[in-house]
Amino acid sequence: MVARTASGSVVVPAPPSEVFALLVDPRRHAEIDGSGTVQQVVEAPDRLELGSRFSMGMKMGAAYRTANTVVEFEPDRRIAWKHFAPHRWRYELEPVEGGTRVTETWDASRYNTITFLPVRALGFPAKAQQGIDATLRRLRERFS
Template structure:
């Protein structure tokens, strides 16, 4: 489901309404819970809900601990939310009601970066897709079917 190694999308049907999923995604405290990469450790936002232009920090660990700042750059209630890092990476979630559930699309867009070769060298172009699939699995697990 990728058009390039620097622009990847994964999709999954989740047994919840778009509003429920959107509320989870706009809560940075839930990001470590659903993260499939194992790198997102904690939110620095503590209860603040995201909206257009929100800035929020995450405590991360990829070998060594570090902190990253993000800015919400797309925000459409119950439909789409995206944020970007300082370096320009963009993470987007799009929600579409489908029957009694929601099709969730997660996109990683690093296509605008100047030093894309570094992402390939560090293995991000290979690991991002599988990590997104795990994230969507963990997201779906937050809304168990009865």
């Protein structure tokens, strides 16, 4: 069975409310994106919530846009979004001594075997893991 998720965690020296404030502001996503694909916000509300739709200018080889929808939302604890494909980007926050444990997950568990093949051919989930590792480093540095 091929893995359909990539995930990592880091403790940042900030309370969950501060970390969550960054994650719910799509204009700031490019600040922490370690994958190098997130370029800028195209259209978005000031603050994301469950059901919010937002568009991002992206670049992975060629430039493109994504239209995303927030599909999981628990204030100061969890946010996840997806675009047309079934995979999700999720951030989970847990208060711990010294700050907040942030877990980022790329979750492609909703793909069936056939629809996952092209995603796997593009190098995922390994590509997602590299981006997650770099994003979490940037997030820790942002709050240090």
